[in-house]
Amino acid sequence: MKKQLLSGLVAAAVLGTMALPVSAQNLAIVNGKAVPKERAEVLKKQLERSGRPVTPEMEGQIKEEVIAREILMQEAQKRGLEASADYKAQMELARQGILIQELRVDFQKKNPVTDAEIKAEYDKFVAANGGKEYKASHILVENEDEAKAIIASISKGAKFEDIAKKQSKDPGSGAKGGDLDWAAPANYVSEFTEAMVKLEKGKMTETPVKSQFGYHIIRLDDVRQAELPKLDDVKPQVAEQLQQQKLVKFQEGLRAKAKIQ
Template structure:
């Protein structure tokens, strides 16, 4: 009878692990990475290891593999959940169950299965590449002056007014005309956007973010909007809808100005951290591209 609670715990652990695999409980890392035995012990030593007291900094032992307090702590932190005794007990059971699964798979030599070998190689490649890039990619520093200059450049592109637009973009002129006809009959713009539009924000009824342009519109100063769209937008009053489709490439656009207001320029202190992150990301991309260029100089690359 005294062994029954252990069996119950193991069954619970297996259930928790299966639930974890289905995404229903906290996901935890495998427990054996740091403490897998380096060689197979003799049967006598195995019995002694399993039945003897747990070593220091151990929370469980599965056959002859120890699960450490450090592993449990790491798994609790990785869960991003409140650290409670109940959570720790649940995660410990998951670690036990996963170690049981690992040992069972190892006994049946799953490590030699092609899909396992391929997954290990992929993980090795990813880790090796990430480590190499950490060592080789050296982005330039982003200074306070860089951040302020970026802020000033953005402010310089803003006009007197800013607009909250919605847009419908379709592939052909006939469909655009159908949309305009429906709008004139009073059909809801958002409904038509969801039905016809292929533009960003179609699922939200065509709604786009606030935008401001310095007028008159100048090439290259349109906040990444196509110039014909920027020119059409600033001519519309609040609530106004394009009287005719605006063609940009192969797409036909219909715009509406949901709101129009005086441009609200954010204070530098409010956005400097976001701007710094943007500049750091640009610097990282630039440094990564340079590493690629350097490697390509001495590489033989064939492509179709």
């Protein structure tokens, strides 16, 4: 009797240890159905990919979210919603979306942006935006006679800023007394730039400057060397931009090779 009892206990203990790995793979058992831990891991990876660190508190929230989804899914299955055409169409779209995202991730892993590419892109940015920056103000009006009258009025002592607020057709700068803030010359249309860079600091154009927008009265308030960010400060943004460019070229290449009828 004792031998049978002992052997029974040993068998139970062995079966118990054999069952542990199976239960350890599950997050929970919902209505008798096992919920695998992989679902929580997938949600965790999605959060991490979006740049959100997963804290221990969030892991608990993820677990509850997975369980809640299982409960709702079981109810939907009871109601036979899996058989609907709408569900099947949405599942196909979801499947495509997941596969496409995995393709993008795979491409990025195999085609990383190099430090040399980042440096080259930064150098292009510096070349295009280096040099001088100009702090200018302007008054924009529709016709030349009005512009000439404003120049004459300012020459006699009228305040540039007051006229800009009242008469300028540029709502952005007009409200600020004509102030355009600091900018590279390339930011403006060619006629504006050409007149602005010829001015001495504190001086105003003596004749109206015509552009596609109307007639400008331009005053140069200050000049400085362009203040550009250092490479280390913008490296992540440059890398992200280059990665997106590579991805776009990859997609365009696939499209070009595809046989579409």
